[in-house]
Amino acid sequence: MEAPAISGDRPATIGPGRLILVVGPSGAGKDTLLGLARAACADDSSIVFPRRVVTREASSFEDNEQLSLDGFKQARSQGDFAVDWEAHGHCYALSRAIDDDIRARRTVVANVSRTVVEALRRAYADVVVILITAPAEVLAERLAARARGSDGRLADRLGRAVDDAATAPDVVITNVGSVEQHARELVRVIKGGFEGGKGCVGEAPSSGERQCRSSQR
Secondary structure, three states, X not given: OOOOEEOOOOOOOEOOXXXXXXXXXXXXXXXXXXXXXXXXXXXXXXXXXXXXXXOOOOOOOOOOEEOOHHHHHHHHHOOOEEEEEEEOOEEEEEEOHHHHHHHOOOEEEEEOOHHHHHHHHHHEOOEEEEEEEOOHHHHHHHHHHHOOHHXXXXXXXXXXXXXXXXXXXXXXXXXXXXXXXHHHHHHHHHHHHOEOOEOOOOXXXXXXXXXXXXXXX
């Protein structure tokens, strides 16, 4: 597959809706928190959680739309994707339908790779990046317990990093302790509780990021 890509034939920036990008290392619990947030927002038609297109079978950990590698390449060449990327030996994408949602003033919430954050910040008018993370030992424990063969080598997933200032998150959620509380923090941001550094309760590190933290185990 080629490098992470944004589909062509689009305006400089797409709005006025909001694009919420959820990023973080494997084992951080992104899918768990997103699942709880999706349920909490189920009655709000202005909030959309698109299914990712992935060249991997759906599982209890992720409800993705599965495509074969050839099918993925064909869809990509046809311009069916708003963005696509490759990670851990699999190809991932978001349908171009998210552009219509954002133009219709909806909020789109998506789990993406940190490698596409910079391009998405340029392509969309209102982007908020939420980093969901956990201490290294917790990540290792969760990945070992998950033991999903398609995840690839554990060491590779734990060692993966993206060093680029453009990927710096606007909000950090350290997902250790009560998942319900962290899900509420995520929902608060999704529903507009973050406005350029305002409205997200938590510590403000020296980097200027806002952090949502709860009890640590």
